Amino acid sequence: MYDDAGASAAAGIGAGMMILYFAIVIFMLIVGWKIFTKAGKPGWGCIIPIYNIILMLEITSRPTWWIVLWIFFSPIMSIIFCFDLAKAFGKGTGFGFGMLFLGIIFYPILAFGDAQYVGNN
Secondary structure: OOOHHHHHHHHHHHHHHHHHHHHHHHHHHHHHHHHHHHOOOOHHHHHOOOHHHHHHHHHOOOOOOHHHHHHHOHHHHHHHHHHHHHHHOOOOHHHHHHHHHOHHHHHHHHHHOOOOOOOOO
């Protein structure tokens, strides 16, 4: 037979993990909103698919046609984006690596820290 206590514990753990997941997603949406706002773009743009990529390309001073590259080579473009975004906010390559490997820490630092948008001219 089934152990009711074990099933209840598993359900509780599953529910807790789901709540944690949604909390992280909401937090990262707030972080994205803040980054877009700091760069002079509409914050709500971070939640609209495709449009958010276009805004990211504008923030990092990349041409809009790069959206085609983003669609087909998303992992590679995401790596390039980390370094370009760090540069756009006056941060160095080390910060770009931090965004790449520890995004949940470095993106909030970029959003809520004292970094100012300088562009990638």
